[in-house]
Amino acid sequence: MGTSVEAVPKDRGTPGYRVQPSTASRRRSGPGSLRDHWPLYLMAMPGIVSILVFGYGPLFGLVIAFLDYSPVRGVRDSEWVGLDNFRTAFDNPFFMSALWNSLIISSLKLTIGFPSAIVLALLLNEVRVRWFKGVIQTATILPFFVSWVVVGTMFRSLFAPDGVINEVRQVFLGIDQLIFLSDPEIFRWIIVFQDTWKAAGYFAVLYLAAMTAIDPVLYEAAEVDGASRWRQTLDITLPGIRTTMVTLFVLLSGYLIFAGWEQIIVMYNPSVYSTADVLETFSLRLALSQGQYGLATAVGLFQSVIGLGLVLITNWLARRYSEQGGLF
Amino acid sequence: MSQADNVTRRAVLKAGVAGAAVVAGAAVALSGTARPTVAQDRPTVRIWSPGDNGAVADWSQDPILQAVQDATGTQIEITKIGFDIYGDQVNAAVASGEVPDIIGTVDTGNRSIIAQYVRDGVVTPYDDEALAPLVPNVLAQYAANPTLAELKIDDRIYMKPVSWADGNGPGFGIIHVRKDILDGLGMAPPDTFNQYFEFLRAARSAGSTGVIFGAGGEGGLGGAIEAFTGAYGVPAGGWVPSAEGYSFWAVQPGVRDGLLLFRRMVSEDLVDPVSWELTETPRDRYVASEPYSMIWNGGGHVGRIQNDMDLAGAGALEWTVPALDNGMGSRGYLSVPSFFGGTFLGSLGDNNPEAAARVVNYLSSPEGYKLTALGIAGRDYTETNGEITLIPEQRSLDGFATEAGDTGAHPLGSAIVSWVPQEWQDFSLLYGKPPEFKQWYDQMWVHQRQYLLETRGTLTTSPLWTAYSATSDELITRSFLEIVRMGSEADAxxxxxxxxxxxxxxxxxxxQAEMNEVLTALYG
Structure with missing residues (x-):
């Protein structure tokens, strides 16, 4: 694994622990490695090719953002319009609200979802009954593999005016019906908590995997020193998974401009456009479904550039302020 | 390598080849089922149309499709695509540079897309010199309804309106009430908004969930406000005469009043909350649940709603009310041409517009309408001295709908050139019914048409309006939904x-200034 943790003395009387890069990560690279490990490289080829074809190949299509693109005329014969599509997007009265909604929803998802996965992983890490841990882990990771369409349908049914949640509120609590999914403020929070519920289990597994790499001797030493479980969590577990945390945080920061359109499009309705319309749904309704491919691509390119900027900024901050450094 | 290994490998190879042959054979056989068995020298016409195959299990064996092929000398491949994804599929087809010969029922409200089809030569005009002689029925439809001139692009006819009648009729904002509930409450059908709200209040007390409409779709309130703005003299669509010439309907002061009236209904808790999230038709809930009132489409649907209520067996009675009065000296539902969507002829590389035009024209002819509504004479029905007798057993085998909620027509009768002509919808609805049902049905039609407000320019466009209409729609959708749900009238x-x-x-x-010029040129 990439890290190990060693105990070091701390000033305040309780032991501290420092994560060290493992020697295993310092492997030989270069042509020699290719010669030695060609079967591994060969196995990686399909993945690499698919990334090149499906990840980088379509980047050439970004030129559409600068064209009055007609699929019939193609890229070559479509009129070059420079930045007109960007101007059209920025001038649209709904663009700025879509941008803000994207940022707000993503930020809330990150603020709530990111620590939730860590907390879940820490809690799971403390469970000692194996079968119980397995059950909880399975139950929490399962939603990640359910499609947004299914999740959306479930939630629409649950939160409908005549759905289960309203029924329970009315019958058992005597509270009036609440129109959850067409109330702009409530809808936003449902989106955030739904995403947290769906993704926390998956990210918790990544953190749990990182926790297994922590040397158990550290915990034993801490116990001998009289450190409580809480202190062990703060001084051993969290530092031990810090690299994973930084990596995921940097990666997730790049998605701050992408609010998760699949989730929203299966859930939203015009009553909540004011808080739920994000850049992707905006571009789908007002550009793509109108055949404005150039406009839609311009919005997508804008998002990608902002996303790249966010990754670079977050990585720089991580390098500047974190002992572990950035992702790159 | 041992002999045993060789034998095993050979055996596996043989089995693999045999398996592949079986799979390939099955694939060929299955792919062949999409195309009916006809003379191979006939030109192929590919049709796309929204909806589903209905009761047709296998188009290759469908006698009605074969009759159309024989009448038009074509070989037809038909693909029905779900309504919810149809527009995207057509866009994807255009983007791929390969479109069907007949692109059925494209939403004519999407002006931007249609303008691109024309600009890029994806579609060809029906009144093209070579095609015009092949489509007299399409051209006759334009001649019969002058409003359809608005559909022309560059003064050419590019789309066949997918219609159910030639003239104009009410839009999608008809107010429906349950007559049996009214009777139970000892109330007469409402004639004013005050009476209507009074009924809704009484119905709420009797267990109603409130009036239902569909405001969860992309159009938001859509036609639900028709009667409300109509009570203030503004048709809820198009362009209305004003001091400047023609002004857009949604910015008229009367719309403000109509929305405030609608808001009154909302603020008094007379609306079923499901309405705000409902993306599909509210009809099913109206039939099966307790809204006791609905704002939705009218026309032949009224008879089908009653049929479904009868099947449910709860003694429910459907009633449409004439556009309501609010003491302002005006009332009316929006009057619109009786069609939804336009059917285009593809004109890209592989398309055959001539053969496609023949199919469209035949399906739009009296014979075509009768074929898709009733079936084949002597097989699906008999006719003696003008008296038609249906043969239900054969019709159900030949793909005709048997459920009460349908028009009774074959799937080829819907969403290609028409939504089944009203005369045949009426025939199907009234077939075998007692005279009282017919009397009631006629009365419902009278109610819907009693007060209609004419408008202009619902179908036409200009370059600036084409560019702005999507934003305009979005502004209307968002703003009107907010207005009718605002906490106070002043805020609204x-x-x-x-x-x-x-x-x-x-x-x-x-x-608006540009559209004013367009409409002045059309109507003066």
Missing amino acids: GARFDQFVSDWQGGGGSDA
């Missing part, structure tokens, strides 16, 4: 004023 009024300002400042004023 202020929000409407903000909407008008946004609409005009966002490009509406310029688009």
Whole structure:
């Protein structure tokens, strides 16, 4: 694994622990490695090719953002319009609200979802009954593999005016019906908590995997020193998974401009456009479904550039302020 | 390598080849089922149309499709695509550079897309020199309804209106009430909004969930406000005469009043909350649940709603009310041409517009309408001295709908050139019914048509309006939903004023000036 943790003395009387890069990560690279490990490289080829074809190949299509693109005329014969599509997007009265909604929803998802996965992983890490841990882990990771369409349908049914949640509120609590999914403020929070519920289990597994790499001797030493479980969590577990945390945080920061359109499009309705319309749904309704491919691509390119900027900024901050450094 | 290994490998190879042959054979056989067995020298016409195959299990064996092929000398491949994804599929087809010969029922409200089809030569005009002689029925439809001139692009006819009648009729904002509930409450059918709200209040006390409509779709309130703005003299669509010539309907002061009236209904808790999230038709809930009132489509649907209520067996009675009065000296539902969507002829590389035109024209002819509505004479029905007798067993085998909620027509009768002509819808609805049902049905039609407000320009466009209409629609959808749900009337009024300002400042004023010129040229 990439890290190990060693105990070091701390000033305040309780032991501290420092994560060290493992020697295993310092492997030989270069042509020699290719010669030695060609079967591994060969196995990686399909993945690499698919990334090149499906990840980088379509980047050439970004030129559409600068064209009055007609699929019939193609890229070559479509009129070059420079930045007109960007101007059209920025001038649209709904663009700025879509941008803000994207940022707000993503930020809330990150603020709530990111620590939730860590907390879940820490809690799971403390469970000692194996079968119980397995059950909880399975139950929490399962939603990640359910499609947004299914999740959306479930939630629409649950939160409908005549759905289960309203029924329970009315019958058992005597509270009036609440129109959850067409109330702009409530809808936003449902989106955030739904995403947290769906993704926390998956990210918790990544953190749990990182926790297994922590040397158990550290915990034993801490116990001998009289450190409580809480202190062990703060001084051993969290530092031990810090690299994973930084990596995921940097990666997730790049998605701050992408609010998760699949989730929203299966859930939203015009009553909540004011808080739920994000850049992707905006571009789908007002550009793509109108055949404005150039406009839609311009919005997508804008998002990608902002996303790249966010990754670079977050990585720089991580390098500047974190002992572990950035992702790159 | 041992002999045993060789044998095993050979055996596996043989088995693999045999398996592949079986799979390939099955694939060929299955792919062949999409195309009916006809003379191979006939030109192929590919049709796309929204909806489903209905009761047709296998198009290759469908006698009605074969009759159309024989009448038009074509070989037809038909693909029905779900309504919810149809527009995207057509866009994807255009983007791929390969479109069907007949692109059925494209939403004519999407002006931007249609303008691109024309600009890029994806579609060809019906009144093209070579095609015009092949489509007299399409051209006759335009001649019969002058409003359809608005559908022309560059003064050419590019789309066949997918219609159910030639003239104009009410839009989608008909107010329906349950007559049996009214009777139970000892109330007469409402004639004014006050009476209507009084009924809704009484119905709520009797267990109603409130009036239902579909406001969860992309259009938001859509036609639900037709009667409300109509009570203030504004048709809820198109362009209305004003001091400047023609002004957009949504920014008229009467719309403000109509929305405030609608808001009154909402604020008094007379609306079923499901309405705000309902993306599909509210009809099913109206039939099966307790709204006791609905704002939705009318026409032949009224008879089908009653049929479904009868099947449910709860003694429910459907009633449409004439557009309601609010003491302002005006009332009316929006009057619109009786069609939804336009059917185009593809004109890209592999398309055969001539053969496609023959199919469209035949399906639009009296014979074509009768074939898709009733079936084949002597097989699906008999006719003696003008008296038609259906043969239900054969019709159900030949793909005709048997459920009460349908028009009774074959799937080829819907969403290609028509939504089944009203005369055949009426025939199907009234077939075998007692005279009282017919009397009631006729009365419901009278109610819907009693007060209609004419409008202009619902179908036409100009370059600026084409560019702005999607934003305009979005402004209307968002603003009107907010207005009718605002906490106070003052806030709602202020929000409407903000909407008008946004609409005009966002490009509406310029688009309106340009549309004014277009409409003045059309109507003076």
